Amino acid sequence: MLFYILTLIVVLIDQGSKWWVRDHMSVGEHRSVFDPYLHFEHYQNTGAAFSSFQGYGKWFAYLAIVVVGVIVYYRIKGALSGIVMDLAAGFLAGGAIGNALDRLIYGKVTDFIVWGSGSGIMNVADIAINAGVVLLVVGMLLRSWCERRSYSFK
Template sequence: MKKNQWFWLVAIIGLILDRLTKYWVVQSFDTTGDTVPIWSGVFHFTYVINTGAAFSFFKGGAGWLRWLSLIVSLGLIFLAWYAPRMRLIEQLGYGFILAGALGNGIDRFVMGYVVDFLDFRLINFPIFNLADVFINVGIFCLLIASLPTKPSAKRNLSKENNLDQNFK
């Protein structure tokens, strides 16, 4: 766990935050559909259940989605445990994705649906939860990690010195 410590830290903290916020929603709202405006017409906490994937795609697909969450989670744990040390941005990306996959996966296995509550009404966006946010942040981190990096000036100088040595 030492070799990819940021992965584990982000995954554990993210999972805890996801579980606490969903617990708060279930305990604080009487029925699904209940809403509390934080900024009226812009952002609300609205309690809904989602039997599908992110943004209610594949409604009723909790059966196969629970297994997908489990496979993704186990694959990421295996990657962090056995693969070589990852770069920081990769650790963060995979850690966020694991937090989200575990958070929604636990909901699907235990309840058969996912608790959603973040409701951005200004842009009429589907209601979602922190696990969904974490998965998207993780994907964004991995996209950044996949961008080509510029060779550093130090590396270029050492290559030029090596070329000079070869021609002498």
């Protein structure tokens, strides 16, 4: 149940924040939040991470659907069980769905979060995907460690 709740929460926060940015900021507009550490800048990305593959965003929407399908498949098989893996899967699926919705509805992804002085621009879905990857690695390491110690980790 944690997986589904977290997925939904990530999608709602991601889509809500993107709606706010599209509704209250012009493309290219900059808003200070905690300068110099964090600011918002409205950007529309028609490609993938780091503005690569511009114009091919719809293909990444289809890839996101496949990724979510793979996550659900491995959850059903029991390979992604336990709280850490549920969190990882929820963040990954929620982030993938959030960006896929943008790509399918608008043909581009709304990015707006800038950390520091130009370390790239992202959105809530991107942060969730990064958190999901970190938790997936942590979960795999914990599971491996527990199996070597003959403990059950679930």
